[in-house]
Amino acid sequence: MALRARTTLLLAALAGAAAALLLPGAVEAHVLLSLDDFGAVGDGIANDTHALVDAWKAACATGGHTYLNVPVGKSYQIWPVTLAGPCRDEINLLISGNIIAPESPEEWSDGDQGRWLHFRGVGDLSLSGGGIVDGRGQQWWAGTCEDENCTSHRQHEVAPMALHFEDCRDVSVKGITVQNAQRQHLAFTRCHGVEASYLRVTSPEHSPATVGVLVAGSTDVHIKHDLFSVGGDCVSIVGDSSDIKLKAISCGPGLGISIGGLSQNQSDHRIHKIKTDTMFIANTKNGLSIYENGRGFVRKVKFEHVMMRNVANPISIDQNRSASNRGTRRGTPNGSAAAVDRIKYIDIAGTSATERAVTFACSDAMPCRRLYLDGVSLKAAGGGSTSAYCYQAFGKHAGDVLPESCLGKEDFVQLQAPAAGTGDGEDDDW
Numbered sequence: 001m002a003l004r005a006r007t008t009l010l011l012a013a014l015a016g017a018a019a020a021l022l023l024p025g026a027v028e029a030h031v032l033l034s035l036d037d038f039g040a041v042g043d044g045i046a047n048d049t050h051a052l053v054d055a056w057k058a059a060c061a062t063g064g065h066t067y068l069n070v071p072v073g074k075s076y077q078i079w080p081v082t083l084a085g086p087c088r089d090e091i092n093l094l095i096s097g098n099i100i101a102p103e104s105p106e107e108w109s110d111g112d113q114g115r116w117l118h119f120r121g122v123g124d125l126s127l128s129g130g131g132i133v134d135g136r137g138q139q140w141w142a143g144t145c146e147d148e149n150c151t152s153h154r155q156h157e158v159a160p161m162a163l164h165f166e167d168c169r170d171v172s173v174k175g176i177t178v179q180n181a182q183r184q185h186l187a188f189t190r191c192h193g194v195e196a197s198y199l200r201v202t203s204p205e206h207s208p209a210t211v212g213v214l215v216a217g218s219t220d221v222h223i224k225h226d227l228f229s230v231g232g233d234c235v236s237i238v239g240d241s242s243d244i245k246l247k248a249i250s251c252g253p254g255l256g257i258s259i260g261g262l263s264q265n266q267s268d269h270r271i272h273k274i275k276t277d278t279m280f281i282a283n284t285k286n287g288l289s290i291y292e293n294g295r296g297f298v299r300k301v302k303f304e305h306v307m308m309r310n311v312a313n314p315i316s317i318d319q320n321r322s323a324s325n326r327g328t329r330r331g332t333p334n335g336s337a338a339a340v341d342r343i344k345y346i347d348i349a350g351t352s353a354t355e356r357a358v359t360f361a362c363s364d365a366m367p368c369r370r371l372y373l374d375g376v377s378l379k380a381a382g383g384g385s386t387s388a389y390c391y392q393a394f395g396k397h398a399g400d401v402l403p404e405s406c407l408g409k410e411d412f413v414q415l416q417a418p419a420a421g422t423g424d425g426e427d428d429d430w
């Protein structure tokens, strides 16, 4: 029988290290692998990196539906590693137990910079299983220094991304906990087709730059039904990214949702078609922020149904970030020439920790255009009134808007033609 022969072959290929199971009536073999079959110890002390690498190689070389289980009730200590594709077929990594990082930054050699669990060039990959990925980043955070004069052995720029997916396609990360990342908890770089859902992502409030999810140069990304409680941004979207949807997100503490920002390598952001729907943001240093100091653009962003509680800077667009502290190193001195266009804020309610609840600080070179406020109600957390600040910010408002809108009326005579080549239709839902 062909199927039996195939199963036998698989078993032979895996040298008896794993069990292959043929479901009755199923056409395709399901290959079930366990990390322990590759010599992993799982006592939280041993070095299980080699076992993971071997298990990955076996899973990757196997056709059919392959499940690799990280068994429950155990802790596997894994050194920085790259798990590369392409693989023959889909891979399901079922993380039921714990995967933990070495605690000391000294365990990272120079070649490991920025990397802990690094997936590269993989398609059809899913991570699930209810377990925990723990970066144990405490020593990294302690070594962080933000100023130029950093004498620490490691700057936070090179601290690892805990789960990094690079050049990937159709990846889903679902129903696991990612905690105490050295820097980003999850990062998607140049990925297409991502779902990150039912995640619990946590680090202490005072862990510097521990971003929840970083989306960089990626498209078609859905982030939904997640909790982010971190020191840095809950979600940060940079680079050339489009078609990003956030839905049913709880965020805080941390720095809120950030779009654009100081790009890590001075390249421009080209960010468009971002939708966020249904968000609870509490006790963060920012709420919904768009930063641009390059020459790219941020356009077609819709923030809808957001409840804020005690959020400093609930709504902000800042093209002048370079002039303020964090941007001095790389920013353009006099505000950016990046286009910020068609940004909608619909049904945003709650409390601001600061008197100024809305800031639209745009630039002379490139005013912010077609901003839209509909049903905004941001009161001061401590009682009293809130205010809005606008500089070169134009658009419309509808419904009740508190603090009162300060947007200038669009003067179309002065408007420049939108930059060509973005592929955005005028008629869709923005």
Ligand SMILES: *[C@@H]1O[C@H](CO)[C@@H](O)[C@H](O)[C@H]1NC(C)=O
Binding pocket: 047, 048, 049, 050, 079
């Ligand atoms: C753990 O194993 C990996 C892979 O074999 C190796 O690169 C790393 O150096 C090991 N770490 C220690 C501390 O032995």
Ligand SMILES: *[C@@H]1O[C@H](CO)[C@@H](O)[C@H](O)[C@H]1NC(C)=O
Binding pocket: 149
């Ligand atoms: C920066 O480094 C210089 C040279 O080592 C030192 O003199 C100066 O005090 C340092 N500044 C700060 C703020 O640490």
Ligand SMILES: *[C@@H]1O[C@H](CO)[C@@H](O)[C@H](O)[C@H]1NC(C)=O
Binding pocket: 217, 239, 240, 265, 267
């Ligand atoms: C900088 O960013 C651009 C665009 O995202 C990317 O293509 C390039 O490889 C990056 N360069 C470095 C040195 O990281």
Ligand SMILES: *[C@@H]1O[C@H](CO)[C@@H](O)[C@H](O)[C@H]1NC(C)=O
Binding pocket: 320, 323, 324, 361, 362, 391
């Ligand atoms: C830009 O930043 C500088 C320094 O923080 C500030 O003085 C200035 O008012 C800002 N400009 C706008 C338009 O907000």
Ligand SMILES: *[C@@H]1O[C@H](CO)[C@@H](O)[C@H](O)[C@H]1NC(C)=O
Binding pocket: 333, 334
């Ligand atoms: C920034 O503005 C100042 C004052 O208007 C001007 O002297 C300076 O040349 C500008 N710098 C740049 C890079 O445009």
